[in-house]
Amino acid sequence: MxxxxxxxxxxxxxxxxxxxxxxxxxxxxxxxxxxxxxxxxxxxxxxxxxxxxxxxxxxxxxxxxxxxxxxxxxxxxxxxxxxxxxxxxxxxxxxxxxxxxxxxxxxxxxxxxxxxxxVPVPQSQMDQGVTVKLIEDVRWLRCDIKSLNLLGNLLAKEEAASEGHFEAILHRGDLVTEGSSSNAFMVKDGVVRTHPATNLILNGITRRVIRDVAGSEGIPFQEDAFTLDELLSADEVFIASTTSEVMPVVKIGERLVGEGHPGAVTRKLQGAFRKRIEQEAPVAH
Ligand SMILES: Cc1ncc(COP(=O)(O)O)c(C=O)c1O
Missing domain, CATH: 3.30.470.10 (Aminotransferase class 4, branched-chain amino acid transferase, N-terminal domain)
Incomplete structure (x- = not known):
């Protein structure tokens, strides 16, 4: 039952x-x-x-x-x-x-x-990385509320998924906001960047844990919006959510991120995130 x-x-x-x-x-x-x-x-x-x-x-x-x-x-x-x-x-x-x-x-x-x-931990995707599609963010202006109204998110996810992608990364004009059901991050020259927690994104709990563990690992973490060009020339990209944890992005549309493999900073954050889980839920494997 x-x-x-x-x-x-x-x-x-x-x-x-x-x-x-x-x-x-x-x-x-x-x-x-x-x-x-x-x-x-x-x-x-x-x-x-x-x-x-x-x-x-x-x-x-x-x-x-x-x-x-x-x-x-x-x-x-x-x-x-x-x-x-x-x-x-x-x-x-x-x-x-x-x-x-x-x-x-x-x-x-x-x-x-x-x-x-x-819901199992998506281990093989976390190991290998996933692909995403860029889609215009047409949602309302209160994305900080975890509202049941998800049509904008659903339409974006469906478009990305129907083309074989794991996630849609959304952008308002030139600025990247977040994923359809995740937050989006880029790494350039060792610095992690993500959109600030404004009305344009959901302030993810995973995002907050990542900011925290980045701090303890000595990884610079900046909350400032980045452009599509910056995303496309990033060394590493990852998305994050409650179900996906720290998920490396290895391809955006047809374009490889870096060498097309999960990067060193992303790997370090994945490890630190895991440690945090084990601290809070000690019987987890
Ligand atoms: C639009 C959106 N942004 C970000 C997130 C990530 O939030 P959290 O880390 O709290 O799961 C989600 C999670 O479902 C989401 O739907």
């Missing part, structure tokens, strides 16, 4: 139902998080939970659970499903109400659901 979390209760997935007038379903009026599980333990849970409540606040959505209570329920869910290496998907919407654009009455409670899934 697969156990899921729906509005305060753990239940069999077969019993979980969503109302057709849930505002998440009709409008994408909600927010979400994806938390990594390694060796049965969550990684950077606090940071994900804080971002979840911050996203909710930014769209004026009240989550009907205290953070500690929700964290405890998620840990119970992971245990109930005996997740080893996987993820927790957590979502909150503005609840169920007759369809109208403005917010429902304040007595309508937000819906909160969560489920778990085994």
């Amino acid at each position: 697969e156990t899921v979390f729906v509005n305060g209760e753990l239940m069999d997935r077969k019993e979980a139902k969503v109302d057709i007038e849930d505002r998440g379903y009709q409008f994408g009026d909600g927010i979400y998080e994806v938390v990594r599980v390694y060796g049965g333990k969550t990684f950077t849970m606090k940071e994900h939970m804080e971002r979840f409540y911050q996203s909710a606040e930014k769209i004026k959505l009240h989550i009907p659970h205290e953070m500690d209570e929700l964290t405890g329920l998620i840990n119970r869910l992971i245990e109930a499903n005996s997740i080893h290496d996987g993820i927790v998907y957590l979502q909150a919407t503005r609840g169920v109400a007759s369809r109208q654009h403005h917010f429902p009455a304040s007595d309508v409670k937000g819906s909160v659901v969560a489920y778990t899934k085994e």
Whole structure:
């Protein structure tokens, strides 16, 4: 039996139902998080939970659970499903109400659901590197909110994936923003660069861990936007997310990055990231 979390209760997935007038379903009026599980333990849970409540606040959505209570329920869910290496998907919407654009009455409670899934670490892609396609970023101007509205991201990912690429790297005009479901980084002369945490990107939790480990490894890390030309002449490129960790990019469209192999700085960051996982979730392999 697969156990899921729906509005305060753990239940069999077969019993979980969503109302057709849930505002998440009709409008994408909600927010979400994806938390990594390694060796049965969550990684950077606090940071994900804080971002979840911050996203909710930014769209004026009240989550009907205290953070500690929700964290405890998620840990119970992971245990109930005996997740080893996987993820927790957590979502909150503005609840169920007759369809109208403005917010429902304040007595309508937000819906909160969560489920778990085994997701192996993508080791061979992390070893060999992946390819990406450059796509114009046509999303809205509040990409800092982890909103359920992902059409801009989905269309970009689909276009890239249908041509055999792992990810789409997005750009607004000449400036690179982020991936369709990841943050984007370039390395030139030993310096790592990524877009600053503005409204134009999601401030990834993985991005923050990378900034942190770069600091302890003595790798210069700059949060300033870079151009397409700079990306295309980078020594190394990588993307990062909760599920992909530090993922080397070896080809952009038809063009090789450097020599077409994961670079030394990327490798160093992958190693340091792994160490951080082992510190936080000691039974992870
Ligand atoms: C658009 C976007 N940017 C960045 C990220 C990376 O965020 P995190 O490292 O918190 O998973 C994601 C993750 O899903 C994303 O969807």
